[in-house]
Amino acid sequence: MLKMTNLSKAYRTEVVETYALRDFSIHVREGEFVAVTGPSGSGKTTFLTIAGLLEEFSGGEYQLDGADVRGLNDNQRSRLRNEKIGFIFQAFNLIPDLNVADNVDVPLRYRGLNAPERRRRIQESLERVGLSARARHYPSELSGGQQQRVAIARALAGTPRLLLADEPTGNLDTQMARGVMELIEELHRDGATIVMVTHDPELAIRAQREVHIVDGQVVDLMAAPRLVAGAHAQL
């Protein structure tokens, strides 16, 4: 589903070149639930933005759902993002002017779906997250947990092949975080491929597999067991 091989991302200024990712390789198979962990500044977010086609990479290869994404233009990247990827952001990122249904509608509009199809998908995805009764509410009228559920519904409405979650419970209290994680696990059980970036080791162990990033590179935790303790200590 997601395969990066020797991928690198460099930020260049006139005097210095800084690598956020270097020789970065990862392979996420269809239906997998992978947690990506690492200390602050390790390159987790850069990995996520590149995986989500939000940013271009400097070198290496990236195949998404079997297609090489290198060299795609803005239109192609936007279309691919819209059709294949669902985002769950830490700060929910709902648009405050739009009610719940209209927020879920956003990616469907850019897909160019007709109105009945959009209505059907909005209804289904809101039912899936248990918020169909709140369709006309505005984000400010919802709790943090409910807002994150709306964001998940928005990600699901487009029936993406890959869900990318960035600290999905980072802005929630324990009880709400538990509810959201249960929902994500349920989505995985139903077959979704999920890549979740997190600082939280308790969340990371709920994934099938944990990928640890240090200094822009994937570290094989099984091959270097001492790093496990160190890594978790840093988290």
Place this chain on the structure above:
Amino acid sequence: MFAYYFGLALRSLKRNVVLTALMIAAIGVGIGASMTTLTMFRAMSGDPIPQKSTQLFAPQIDNWGPTKQHVVPGDSENFQEQISYFDAMNLMNAHPARRQSAMYATGLALTPANPQLLPFQVGVRAAYADFFPMFDVPFRYGAPWGADDDAARADVVVITPELNDRVFGGANSVGKVLNLDNRDYRVVGVLDKWQPIPKFYDLNNDKYGGGEDLYLPFTKAIDAHMESWGNRNCAGDFKPGWEGRIHSECIWIQFWAELPTAADAAHYRSFLNNYAAEQQRTGRFSWPPHTRLSDVREWLVHQHAVSDEVRILVLVSFSFLFVCLLNAMGLMLAKIMGRSGDISVRRALGANRRAVFSQCLIEAGVIGLAGGLLGLALTVLGLMALRSLLSDEVNRLTHLSATDIGLAVSLGVIATIIAGLYPTWRAVQVQPAWQLKAQ
């Protein structure tokens, strides 16, 4: 997607009412100021007779020569606005055009037959019968007098609908009699509404319309020694009395000729030069032929029908609009940059650059539409203010046509979209990863 973007624009504008109001106000005030002056300018500089403006010509003959131009300075080519009675009569008698008329403004005292109405003064235009068909003057009742009436110096008049309303209650007054300076004149026609602006055929008197209540034969006016109510400029001596005056080199007559084709105009130009050369040969002119033939548009330019002050005012107003648009652009930029997060999220959810561009530009268009409508309202107020400040003759200009209304709104939308291009371009540059990295 247009309806979707339009809806988003309305939501976005409601999101920050103060900022939205400031943007709309900036555009509205700019549009209002520029449309107010532009409306006045267009009315003052418009083609007063578009269907015939290229076929109507004003001949000018320099009968003062280079030594007397200092008496009353002429235009840049040393031509005076009017011609002498002597030249006017020679042109009329030569009859080289399809239609022509010498004319001047005068006035009479009208004593209504209805004893309940008091006598009052009326503005009169003395002209030839050709005046009416030459200028396509519309008639409500009756018809112009004929060439035979000109020749007979007949006591006939054509009256305006306003005078007809005042004296005859708006009824068909053809055949009725008007007492003017204690002499009875028979009404042969009543005009329909007709008011070319500017009044190109006589810019001496009330050039933005009005001032004329009735028309009578030029020959009759001369025969009755009706004084000119317009400018009369003289250079050199002349004998006293009416006869001395009309045979002097004083200039006080307007003259227009209808020349339907370019060949007719070229022929008339030759005729004018030949006429001036003949005057030189007879010793009346001691200078080579100096004549000019101008169609309506050329005439208005020569006579500075639109003052330089008005042109400067229009320029200043549009500069003000430009400043207003710069302000609106700054506010739009602030608004759009304040929404970078939303734009970034939309980009992450699949919006390409064109979608963001369209959304922002439609929002700018909605602001422009609102600004244009506000500008229209302010234009109406501006024109009302002009009415209270300026003279009556300018007041006649201060009305808004459907074209003006369309122009105000279109100007608002187009100018705001242009002003919104830079903020929109900045919005398009928002990276989809921005919001994710900002967390």
